Amino acid sequence: MPQLTIRGIAPERVIAISEALVRQLADVCGCGTDNFTFDCLQTVSAMDGKRVDTYPFVEVAWFERGMQTRDRFAETITKHLLAAGVPEVEIAFKVYSEEGYYINGMRCDAL
């Protein structure tokens, strides 16, 4: 964590920006780059009776780090995706609680 789950953006685009993006996100969070994951979901989307391109969307799963960090985090992702040619960027944050998160069987609020 943080874990970026991405739909509607070609994995090649995500790969291309991943190196610069993870460095800046690690700066924003003050943590190492090895805490991050960037996962692209395979989706098929529908609208108005037709198959359509999936609308670009990033869900960020993390432990809450406050509004300032969240704003900068979203700004950083947005900047990189717009620069990579994604026309619109929507990002939602999903907050996991430390008492509901386990690493190798250990609850995070007990670590």
Add this chain to the structure above:
Amino acid sequence: MPQLTIRGIAPERVIAISEALVRQLADVCGCGTDNFTFDCLQTVSAMDGKRVDTYPFVEVAWFERGMQTRDRFAETITKHLLAAGVPEVEIAFKVYSEEGYYINGMRCDAL
């Protein structure tokens, strides 16, 4: 948003109902049809030592709109999926907060 993320239902079925469904959901929410996304996830499911069909499931990600709208929203999806031959329909609502949702870098509670 609202964003429907669907598993266990063939994309062709979702495509087939998408036109009528989005119109009725937009009526329920009192918003335009262009706010909606219908995304089918590619999954492989397991049970009892075998690969099995994925159980049909819809997760609706949205900003909370209250019980009455939620009931009608779920009823509308259910009706269309049952009519399309899906035998059982389970729907869960996942609530995003406006302060954790960003469009082109702008936080939604600030828009």
Add this chain to the structure above:
Amino acid sequence: MPQLTIRGIAPERVIAISEALVRQLADVCGCGTDNFTFDCLQTVSAMDGKRVDTYPFVEVAWFERGMQTRDRFAETITKHLLAAGVPEVEIAFKVYSEEGYYINGMRCDAL
């Protein structure tokens, strides 16, 4: 529900452990095995400018059952995945509310 959504672990591994795992999880929850779903997501992951293997991750979607059950639930999944050769196991619980969950159009808090 509970619904396990798995990424970064080959479906074959999940299939191989699914029979023993679902029995033990049903024991932990005191419910039938037919309440569970194990769904593997298809993902493409990126890091440092390269495509990489997806980091193993399990999201458990359920109605909250309390810390003791949650601990045992996570421990059971972890034990099976480590035994199946997954090197590290991270599990997050996502809590659905009964008032936002619908089965065939009926809200779960009304059932």
